[in-house]
Amino acid sequence: MVRRVPSKQRNAVVLREPDRDALKRLGLLLACGLGIACGFLYAGGQHFAALRLGYQTEKLRTVRDELAEEQHRLLLEREAATSPLRLERAARRLGMQPLQAAQIDPLKGFVNSSTNKPQQSSDRLSESQSGNTRASARPGTKVQLNRKQPK
Numbered sequence: 001m002v003r004r005v006p007s008k009q010r011n012a013v014v015l016r017e018p019d020r021d022a023l024k025r026l027g028l029l030l031a032c033g034l035g036i037a038c039g040f041l042y043a044g045g046q047h048f049a050a051l052r053l054g055y056q057t058e059k060l061r062t063v064r065d066e067l068a069e070e071q072h073r074l075l076l077e078r079e080a081a082t083s084p085l086r087l088e089r090a091a092r093r094l095g096m097q098p099l100q101a102a103q104i105d106p107l108k109g110f111v112n113s114s115t116n117k118p119q120q121s122s123d124r125l126s127e128s129q130s131g132n133t134r135a136s137a138r139p140g141t142k143v144q145l146n147r148k149q150p151k
Helices: 020-081 084-093 117-130
Strands: none
Touching: none
């Protein structure tokens, strides 16, 4: 092993010259570092926002699919409720009867039924004044009218 002996010479104190460009380089390095760090932070924020929007989109897709299934189910229910067979059964339960051939007026193009009371009462008044009634106008009796067909 080599033994070192301290030198007995005194070196002169070395003074450095101040580097004036060092402060500029340090400021430039700091500005570039901040720019890069801000870019990474912005990119991270955009990434997490995209992930959040992806999750929301997926939830909305599932809700849309559920609503489409419910709409389809409701359409099938409506079709079943308005089927002619079911409507006929419901009408019979209410006491309605099928349309008779005598109820159809081919000249007017609509059905004469007992529900057209305002029209029949005005017809009764006009014809009872002219004397074309065949039965008495007592309450509860049906009045038959003889109408002259236009030629």
